[in-house]
Amino acid sequence: MLSSWVRILRIRFLISSVIAVTVGLSISWWNSEQIDILYAIMTMSGVVCLHASVDLLNDYWDFKRGIDTQTKRTKMSGGTGVLPEGLLQPNQVYRAGIGFLIIGSLIGSYFVIIDGIIIGAILTFAVISIYFYSTKIVDSGLAEVFVAIKGTMIVLGTYFIQTLEINFTTIMGGIFIGALSSLVLFITSFPDFDADKSKGRKTLVISVGKQKASIVFWIFPISIYLILIYGIVYELFPIYCIISLTMFPLIIKSGLLLKQNFNDINKLVPAMSYVITFSRITGVLFVIGFLLNF
Numbered sequence: 001m002l003s004s005w006v007r008i009l010r011i012r013f014l015i016s017s018v019i020a021v022t023v024g025l026s027i028s029w030w031n032s033e034q035i036d037i038l039y040a041i042m043t044m045s046g047v048v049c050l051h052a053s054v055d056l057l058n059d060y061w062d063f064k065r066g067i068d069t070q071t072k073r074t075k076m077s078g079g080t081g082v083l084p085e086g087l088l089q090p091n092q093v094y095r096a097g098i099g100f101l102i103i104g105s106l107i108g109s110y111f112v113i114i115d116g117i118i119i120g121a122i123l124t125f126a127v128i129s130i131y132f133y134s135t136k137i138v139d140s141g142l143a144e145v146f147v148a149i150k151g152t153m154i155v156l157g158t159y160f161i162q163t164l165e166i167n168f169t170t171i172m173g174g175i176f177i178g179a180l181s182s183l184v185l186f187i188t189s190f191p192d193f194d195a196d197k198s199k200g201r202k203t204l205v206i207s208v209g210k211q212k213a214s215i216v217f218w219i220f221p222i223s224i225y226l227i228l229i230y231g232i233v234y235e236l237f238p239i240y241c242i243i244s245l246t247m248f249p250l251i252i253k254s255g256l257l258l259k260q261n262f263n264d265i266n267k268l269v270p271a272m273s274y275v276i277t278f279s280r281i282t283g284v285l286f287v288i289g290f291l292l293n294f
Contacts, residue, residue: 010055013051068083070199187258
């Protein structure tokens with residue numbers, strides 16, 4: 001039972017939210033040289049709970065709609081397989097998803113009370129979008145946009161809780177992190193193309209087709225690096241953040257593999273793995289860039 005819950009929580013994907021919170025904290029430290037540790041722990045806990053909620057509810061709705069029973073599951077895509085394999089009951093997963101949503105909302109509500117309307121707006125967006133992500137948002141083709149906004153909001157919210165302000169550095173840093181997460185969602189939707197399409201989902205890959213999507217792929221790393229270079233040139237980010245560029249060969253390799261194998265699920269696995277590694281390590285290097293400035 002425990003192993004099933006660990007599996008369905010998809011720990012490796014929760015790391016993206018951990019990195020996003022850490023970016024907000026590192027920017028706060030870079031600007032003010034101080035961090036409220038208790039608030040940082042509470043923020044991290046709340047964000048991870050909200051992320052766990054959206055993943056659990058996504059597994060629930062994908063199973064109920066018959067998507068996960070039609071996908072060919074890989075290590076990077078196709079759901080966790082916990083519900084199709086009967087390891088947990090759908091109502092258990094749904095209740096857990098709502099439970100994490102409530103816990104995350106309660107933690108966020110504390111900051112709404114002490115910090116005001118900006119955190120309230122971020123929390124409201126999070127709760128509504130999390131609940132409707134697996135139905136309305138994905139079906140409308142806005143999943144990648146949602147994930148990019150989510151990453152941005154996490155960075156903004158984390159920084160605001162620490163400093164009670166928002167600046168252009170946090171906005172650009174948030175977009176940088178959001179784009180990294182959106183890239184992961186984009187490439188992992190390739191293997192689920194047929195199953196998603198048959199059940200009414202409308203991912204970006206479905207909207208443009210897999211062949212064109214293999215070209216659209218390059219928009220993500222180009223945007224990510226343009227944001228990084230812009231931030232460094234205009235001193236929004238410290239010069240040390242340039243170390244994030246060291247992952248450039250990995251994303252090139254992934255893009256080339258995708259172009260050659262967008263119709264072959266098995267050969268897509270290395271490309272997806274490279275993108276996930278690229279996203280996580282680039283995010284960590286971005287954080288290190290701020291911390292090296294001391």
